[in-house]
Amino acid sequence: MKKRYNVVVVGRTGVGKSSFINYIYGQDVMKTGTGKPVTEKDAFECIEININDLPVRIFDSWGLEADKHEEWKKSLEKEFEKRDVTSDISDWFHTVFYCISAGSGRVQDFEIETMNEFIKKRYKVNVIFTKADQSSEAEIKELSEVIDEEVKGEVEKIPVCNEEKKLMNGNKVEQFGKEKIIKMIDKGFWDSIKMRLPKRVEQKIFDEVDAWCLEQKEYIEESVNLFNAKKMKKFMKKKMEEFKDETLVELINKEIKDILKVYNIFVENISFEGDKSFGEGKSFVAVYNKAITLEVIKAIITVAPFHPILFKGLFNRLKGKKNILKAIDGFNKKMKKEIQLGVIPKISDVLEEIKKEDR
Ligand SMILES: Nc1nc2c(ncn2[C@@H]2O[C@H](COP(=O)(O)OP(=O)(O)OP(=O)(O)O)[C@@H](O)[C@H]2O)c(=O)[nH]1
Ligand SMILES: [Mg+2]
Numbered sequence: 001m002k003k004r005y006n007v008v009v010v011g012r013t014g015v016g017k018s019s020f021i022n023y024i025y026g027q028d029v030m031k032t033g034t035g036k037p038v039t040e041k042d043a044f045e046c047i048e049i050n051i052n053d054l055p056v057r058i059f060d061s062w063g064l065e066a067d068k069h070e071e072w073k074k075s076l077e078k079e080f081e082k083r084d085v086t087s088d089i090s091d092w093f094h095t096v097f098y099c100i101s102a103g104s105g106r107v108q109d110f111e112i113e114t115m116n117e118f119i120k121k122r123y124k125v126n127v128i129f130t131k132a133d134q135s136s137e138a139e140i141k142e143l144s145e146v147i148d149e150e151v152k153g154e155v156e157k158i159p160v161c162n163e164e165k166k167l168m169n170g171n172k173v174e175q176f177g178k179e180k181i182i183k184m185i186d187k188g189f190w191d192s193i194k195m196r197l198p199k200r201v202e203q204k205i206f207d208e209v210d211a212w213c214l215e216q217k218e219y220i221e222e223s224v225n226l227f228n229a230k231k232m233k234k235f236m237k238k239k240m241e242e243f244k245d246e247t248l249v250e251l252i253n254k255e256i257k258d259i260l261k262v263y264n265i266f267v268e269n270i271s272f273e274g275d276k277s278f279g280e281g282k283s284f285v286a287v288y289n290k291a292i293t294l295e296v297i298k299a300i301i302t303v304a305p306f307h308p309i310l311f312k313g314l315f316n317r318l319k320g321k322k323n324i325l326k327a328i329d330g331f332n333k334k335m336k337k338e339i340q341l342g343v344i345p346k347i348s349d350v351l352e353e354i355k356k357e358d359r
Contacts, residue, residue, distance in 0.1 A: 003090040003262060004048065004057040005189045006083070009128075010076065011099030012111070013037040013063030016130035019162035020099060021058050023175055024182075025049055030060050037063055044079055051185050059093070069110050076114075085122070085200035089262045094192035095124045095185075100143065102159055103134030107143060112150045119153040122199040124192045126184055132159035133173045156184055193259065198347040201255045205339055208251060212243055213332045217325055252347070 009017045018030035018039055025047050031038050039045075039060050046059040061079075064072045083093045096118050100107050118125050127147055129140055144157050160177025167173065216236065 002048075002055060004055040005095075005185070005192075006046075006057045006059065006091075006093050007095045007097055007185065007188070008044075008059040008061060008093045009097045009099060010061045010114075011063060011128075011130075012101070012108075013065050015063065015099045015101040015104075016162050017063060017099050018060050020097075020128060020130055020160065021047060021060055023160070023162040023178060024058065037065055039063060042075055042079070051182055054186060054189065056185060064111075073114065080121070085196055086203050089259055092192075092196065093123065094196065095126065095188045097126050097128050099128045099130050101131045102129035102140050102143060103131035105135065105139050105143065107146055112147075115147075115151045115155070116153075119151070122195045124188055124195050125151070125153065125155055126188065127155055127157040128177075128181070129157060129159040130162060132177065133161035133165070135159075158184060194348060194351045197256065197259050197351060198344045200259070201252055201347055202340060202344050204251055204255055205248060205343070206336055208247060209332055209335055209339070212247070213328050217328055220325060220328075252343075256347070256350075 009021060011017055014034065014037070016032075018032040021030050022028045022032065029047055030045065039062055041062040044059050044061060046057050048055070048057050050056065062072065062075055080093060083091050085092065096115075098111070098115055098118075100111065115125050115127075129135070129143065132140060140159050147155055147157060158177055158180045160181065161173060161175050164175050165173040216239070
């Protein structure tokens with residue numbers, strides 16, 4: 001399947017998700033309507049469209065109904081899980097468009113909670129105020145303020161009118177908002193790398209840490225009869241050094257490069273309206289190669305989790321095998337925490353640097 005930038009449209013039933021997709025697509029491809037929920041549960045139908053030559057896929061979703069919060073959340077979670085950071089990049093939901101009806105003038109606590117959960121899972125979230133034609137500027141401003149206050153993250157908000165309407169008095173309401181949406185889609189895919197790549201690297205490192213710890217535990221189990229605390233300590237230290245200097249450096253380098261390569265496929269096609277920060281004909285990978293040497297990656301991961309003190313603290317108190325096994329679990333936890341706090345934010349910084357390189 002062709003690699004595409006995937007956007008998923010979510011929100012309450014009847015807010016105009018399917019209408020929004022039709023508006024962006026320029027044709028009525030999704031079923032819409034009033035009265036009762038329209039888009040079916042678990043369907044996640046999509047349209048494919050090129051936006052300024054960027055190949056995009058936009059997914060429709062089942063709308064949240066009153067009293068069905070838990071069911072709705074589960075249905076979304078099921079699909080989002082299939083498309084999380086560990087899956088192939090072209091299967092990810094890169095960005096979430098959360099639709100709120102500006103006409104209703106309300107945003108529910110549950111919706112705020114859901115948006116915050118998406119952000120916590122490192123999705124780029126944008127808010128679309130649908131039915132903005134039925135709302136005043138002041139109402140939209142008020143809604144925006146609620147979101148700014150309660151949603152923890154940088155959220156773009158765009159008012160749209162999905163449908164042209166003839167009013168009783170003969171006046172016509174035109175559609176609006178599409179241009180801004182297109183700009184947002186254009187820009188969004190880089191934002192989504194910045195948000196999601198560190199999470200993917202984190203996931204991969206965690207898997208690596210788990211595998212490493214398991215391996216050490218197996219080794220300790222097997223060498224129970226030869227157990228010698230001093231030797232064991234020395235041996236483990238050496239292994240940790242290797243783990244740090246080779247495995248992790250390689251892993252981070254590979255992940256960043258692989259993902260930038262995928263995005264490169266997009267970039268080759270894109271004119272980059274409104275965002276020329278990469279310069280003409282420049283590729284992410286080329287810029288990356290210039291900016292990110294192995295030394296930089298090593299510097300990124302030279303952080304506390306591998307600090308000898310951490311290691312010492314864990315192993316000094318150890319006598320028997322059982323305690324050593326326990327200590328490895330403790331080490332696993334500490335290391336992950338340090339990676340989360342020390343390594344992952346630095347990867348975000350590096351991505352920011354890559355983008356700034358040629359400004
Ligand atoms: N005035 C106005 N009406 C809109 C707009 N967008 C959608 N509608 C109307 O709102 C109703 C619901 O739209 P849908 O697109 O079916 O809503 P949905 O969010 O997909 O609903 P579910 O599939 O049930 O989750 C339809 O009757 C649309 O005509 C808009 O921007 N302005
Ligand atoms: Mg629908």
